[in-house]
Amino acid sequence: MTKDILLAHPWFAPCLAALIAVPLALVVHRIGGMVLLRLTRHAPVVHAMLLNIQGPARFVLPLIALQMVWQAAPEDLAFINSVRHVNGLLFIAAATWLAIRAVNGIADGVLAKHPHDVEDNLQARRVLTQTRVLARTAGTVLLVAGASLMLMTFPGARQVGASLLASAGVIGIVAGLAAKPVFSNLIAGLQIALAQPIRIDDVLVVEGEWGRVEEITGTFVVLRIWDDRRLILPLSYFIEKPFQNWTRSSAQLLGSVFIYADYGMPLAPLREEVERIVKSAPEWDGRFFNLRVTDATDRTMQIRVLCTAASSSLAFDLRCTVREGLIDFMQREYPQFLPRLRVEGGPQSQAEVEAAAPSTTRLSSASRG
Known part of the structure; x- marks a missing residue:
């Protein structure tokens, strides 16, 4: 009797399909990941990307399988729309995570091909700076896009999500708004990545301080001063103000x-x-x-x-x-x-000596007289 009730329940078939789909997705992830890693051993950039996305892909593939199951379920099934919505939100979050990790993996692969711990590392430092700044900028854009897509799944928040997505798409317009330092630094980061007025490990003289560029983040630059102090400057500083770069074209x-x-x-x-x-x-x-x-x-x-x-x-x-x-x-x-102060001339009279002496000495002599 209980078995018949369970089999007749409208959620039985979707749940059974979900229980089958999730393990299958995990098996596909495991086997497909092993095969792709083996095939890309001689492509360091793609290989590094695949290594980086293994964690997020473990969630993305089952969520895709579950979304297919929920979409195939009957429309009149109780709570199916809510289940689809929650699964969609989780999928967007996991996909955003996967995209950010993919960008970071590509950056790691590019940096592995251009090691900067060599004697002549000018080209490697150029690649290092461009890769890090562009990867962080792309990660920020992907995060904003993911949050916007999640908001747009709520009917009442679609306008907010659309606005955020539009801001991410036309972010260059925001550069003219001086009251938006975050976006100003974002554009400055893109300019630094492309024009490269500074690079990682460049020797700079900024604000009267001599040091090396230790880190370039999405909003600021860390300058390691010669005595191990750190000078923190916003990215926009290097676009708007003059500074000395002793290693711009050569370290010599x-x-x-x-x-x-x-x-x-x-x-x-x-x-x-x-x-x-x-x-x-x-x-x-x-x-x-x-x-x-x-x-x-x-x-x-x-x-x-x-x-x-x-x-x-x-x-x-x-x-x-x-x-x-x-x-x-x-x-x-x-x-x-050696440099010295020389005083040349003949013997001086007592009057000349007293005239050249400080006034306190003359007063002392007068009091003794």
Whole structure:
């Protein structure tokens, strides 16, 4: 009797179909995933994407199977519309998750093909910056689109969902709204990804601080200062304000060292010493160096040394090495020509000495007299 009642229940056939469809979908996911991973072993981008979407696909395929079962159920079945609605919401959420993971997987595959931990990593850093910024931007757009589609399934919220979806589709219009910093940063992120005024690991001088670009997010840039502090700047800063990029086209840099010496200092020994110091320094890249007198004051002459290095950090170390070497050389060989204040003239009378002395000294002498 109970068995007959159960078999006659209108929900029996849909539930039985659902119990069969879900395991079948999971089997398809398992076998299909193994086959696709094996076929894409030599395609790192697609392989990385498939690895990333395995988790979401485990939910998407059963939800698709369930939605097919509910759609095939009779229209007069009690609560079928609510079940279809809930299943549809879960499917949209899972599909959005899968799409975001797919974008991240493609980004991981692209980055794996362009490792940036090599000596000449200029091209790799370009790819790294573009990939990360575009992946985060695409993830944001997909998330907004998914939320909009879920809202549009509710009759009372369709207008709100349509508005959000339209905003995601014409987001370039929002760039003109200065009161929307989030969208402004989103557009700035796209500009940075395409034009690349900065890249990951670029050496910048911003707000008087020297550092490397450590991270570029969807809204801000993290600059690692030389003393391990972090400077956080919005993306729009690098579109609207000037800054120095020491590695824009190449990491090679020309460093300068300035020292001051008395006019009696011969230049030939200094040039020989500069050549010896630079050529023996491991930081020098072998491109160029020279020594020139670039300025002269009433007391000293300004001597400039130029030398090249393969990166900004090596250039800094090379400048310090050259500066220390020249100071040591002058202290050892020509100490008499180090900068000093000289006072020349014959013996002065007592009146001239008192006139040149501070007023407090004259007052003291008067009181003693």
